[in-house]
Amino acid sequence: MFRFLEFFIAYRFLQYKLYRSLLIVLAIAIGIGVQTFVGIILDSTQANLIKRTLGYSPHLTIKPFADDKINDRIKRPEEIVKKIIDDPNIFNKITFVAEGVIVLSDFDRKKEITGRLIGFQDLQGKDIFGLRENLIAGNYSLRNNGAVIGYEIAQKLDLNVGDYFIIRARANKFMGGKVVGIFKSGNQQLDNYVVADINRVQDILGYSRSEFSSIFFQINNVFDSDKIKNKLLVNYRWPYELSEWKESNQQLLRGLAAQSRSGFFVQFFILISIAVSIFSIISMKIVEKYKDIGVLKSLGMQNFEIIKIFVNISFLLGLTGVLLGLVLGLGMINLFLSLTKTEEGLPLFDIVVRFEYLLLTIVFNVLTIMMAGYLSARKVINIEPAKIIIGG
Amino acid sequence: MEKIVIVRNLVKIYEGKVDTVALKGINLELDKGYVYAIYGQSGSGKTTLLNILGGLDKPTQGKIIVGNQDITHLDSKNLAIFRNTKVGFIFQFHYLISEFTIFENIIMPAAIRGGKYSYSQVKNRVVELAKILDIEEILGKYPDYVSGGQRQRAAICRALINEPDIVLADEPTGNLDSENTKIVVDLFFKINKVKGTTFVIVTHNENIANQCYQKIELRDGEIVKIVNNY
Structure with missing residues (x-):
């Protein structure tokens, strides 16, 4: 009832x-x-x-072993990542990176400092270092010899947007550039970078278009980096070193x-x-x-x-x-x-x-x-x- | 004569710091279709006996058969079914639930078990009982807004809604004035006459007890006298 x-x-x-x-x-x-x-x-x-x-740094990195003279750069990285990028729940940013140590000076060569030159090829179009978000002057347009420099470099060389600079890489390769933007991430290491177009960076480092220094990954759950690393090591036999952020950041962890x-x-x-x-x-x-x-x-x-x-x-x-x-x-x-x-x-x-x-x-x-x-x-x-x- | 209640050696002890023996070996048989009075002073064990007959309490010892059902060792589920289908209980205080209307209180036993009646059949039965008990106009009201006498009559309706074999009434007129007392007692006899329902009324009112078919007198947990009034 x-x-x-x-x-x-x-x-x-x-x-x-x-x-x-x-x-x-x-x-x-x-x-x-x-x-x-x-x-x-x-x-x-x-x-x-x-x-x-950790939001603006790689969680996993593939790079050549320091003492490997044969595989001293990553060749055809798309072959490496094509098998592992299928799971968007794990990897949300993958970037091919070309970078190297440089000597940087203002256009008049009055001051000279050491820094790092870096270029990116983002697979998903995502900025792994959040440089665009951290621009404090100018823009991020890297065409026509444009470069975005870190705050530390701008301070040390007294560079502003619109100023020109000269880069000297190894084997005395030179490159000129124009400051189109200045970023400040708050990370001292990152703020000593010069970001330029990936092709120009490959040229000055002596890389071909399919060669890179490393592959950077960001994952959804940063605390799973060690598990993902172990899984990749078991499943793939790359001739490169695979490292994750916890190995060098125990205190932070x-x-x-x-x-x-x-x-x-x-x-x-x-x-x-x-x-x-x-x-x-x-x-x-x-x-x-x-x-x-x-x-x-x-x-x-x-x-x-x-x-x-x-x-x-x-x-x-x-x-x-x-x-x-x-x-x-x-x-x-x-x-x-x-x-x-x-x-x-x-x-x-x-x-x-x-x-x-x-x-x-x-x-x-x-x-x-x-x-x-x-x-x-x-x-x-x-x-x-x-x-x-x-x-x- | 068909027996509606058979009690053998019923003992009830309330355990506590000091154990209290409320019933000391009751033996009783009641015939179907009559109005009985269980009479005695306060503390004689009347309410305890009634509660056990109604399945509201469990005996310490003895055997109880009500309506051809041995309820002595029934589990809680079957005791609940027994209370709902075989027995109608009327307390001294009406114990209507304030959150429900008089109508809803009356049909509650039917709603609990569903039973053999549909909602419309139950509703018709409520109207029929309400007419007999003169509470038709208060069916839509809440208990807090009707008189004590009307509440008690509603409680009587509730006890009768499932057409139980036996109605157990514990001092049903204890909180009523003399006019309402007469109304309620007359109603018991009327329903008994019309429907053949057995009534067992616990009372310390000698006038009521003397009107019943049989007056069973309790003292200190024992039956001391049984008087057939007619």
């Missing part, structure tokens, strides 16, 4: 004295809001840290891992404290309904049916509270962003909101709240109806 009787009863129990139910929803929402806010901030600081430290772990524990304990609070709130709701449970049992309701009522109550309260909490949390993020800006009026750091995180928050918290309802109801359902009605 009534297919969803337990849900109907649960709904009515919540509807009666609605303000109490709304207070419970609000309490859940505040807890979830805090959890969401903290979770997104932790995620974002981690992502920003990774972006700033430790720092990132510590940040990640502490973030996890912070979120975990927030989750536990919220779950315990919600458990108490739901238990109080069940105590309120003690006598009604006894009456329903006396009318013939079975234990599992009574549990269903309270799981439904928890579900309704939980889903409403969690959704409201997510809105609250995102609102808190917006407030945080508006209150914390740099001198230029930009956000302190980029906020990363992952859809999977929000979905996980909803699912985990609603299930936790439903479990609270189930466990609270279990305590009372095995008591005889007479004891509940008279003793409750």
Whole structure:
């Protein structure tokens, strides 16, 4: 006769004295809001840290072995990568690189410094070093002898956009160039680079068009670099050296891992404290309904049916509270962003909101709240109806 | 005569810091189709006996057969089914659920089990009972907005909705004034006469007890006297 009787009863129990139910929803929402806010901030600081430290550098590199005189440059790199680029979930940037040490001087040769000349052939058209984003003057047009120079070089040689310079590479090969742009990445090594058209770089280094110094890869999950390296070494026998960022950045790795772990524990304990609070709130709701449970049992309701009522109550309260909490949390993020800006009026750091995180928050918290309802109801359902009605 | 209740050596002990023996070996047989009174002072064990007969509590010892069903060792699932289909229970306090209308409270036992009736059949039965009990006009109201007497009459309707074999009423008029007491007691006898439903009424009101077919007197957990009034 009534297919969803337990849900109907649960709904009515919540509807009666609605303000109490709304207070419970609000309490859940505040807890979830805090959890969401903290979770997104932790995620974002981690992502920003990774972006700033690893976002503009290769995660995996293929290059010739230092003492290999035969394979001293990478020939036909497209043959190497064509087998491994099929998985976009792993590799999101692949760049063929030609680079070498140079001596750089201003056009009048008043000053001379050592730097590195580099040219890129991005397979996906993506700028692995983020140079375009970090331009502080000029543009990135490398045609007609144009070059983009790092901030350190600009400072040392007192070069500005429009100035000319001279490059001397090994075997006394010379190249002239015009500064079309200046970038500042904040990475001292990178800021000592001169970026020029890949063909010009290959010419001055004595490479043919199919020869390069190295292949740079960026992967989606930086922490998987060692696993990916091992898989590539097993599957392919290249005559080149394959290295990954963790090998030469142990301190950075430790720092990132510590940040990640502490973030996890912070979120975990927030989750536990919220779950315990919600458990108490739901238990109080069940105590309120003690006598009604006894009456329903006396009318013939079975234990599992009574549990269903309270799981439904928890579900309704939980889903409403969690959704409201997510809105609250995102609102808190917006407030945080508006209150914390740099001198230029930009956000302190980029906020990363992952859809999977929000979905996980909803699912985990609603299930936790439903479990609270189930466990609270279990305590009372095995008591005889007479004891509940008279003793409750 | 068909027996509706058979009780053999029923003992109930409440365990606690000090164990309380509420029933000390009750033996009882009730015939179908009559109105019985279980009479006695407070603490005599009347409510305990009624709760056990209704499957609301479990005995410590003994055997209980209600409506040809041995309920002594039924599991919780089957006891729930028994409570829903065989027994109608009326408490001293109405115990209507505030979140539901009078109508919804009355049909709750039918809704719980579904049973052999459709919604329209149940609705018709509610209207029929409401007419007998004179609560037609309050069916759409919530319990908090009707009088005590009307609530108790609604609770009686609820107890009768599944056409149980036996109705157990624990001090059903305990919270009512004399006018409503008379209305309720008259109704029990009317339904008994019309439907043949067996009633077992726990009461400490001697007037009510003397109107019943049989008055079973309890004292200190034992049956001390059984009087056939007619």
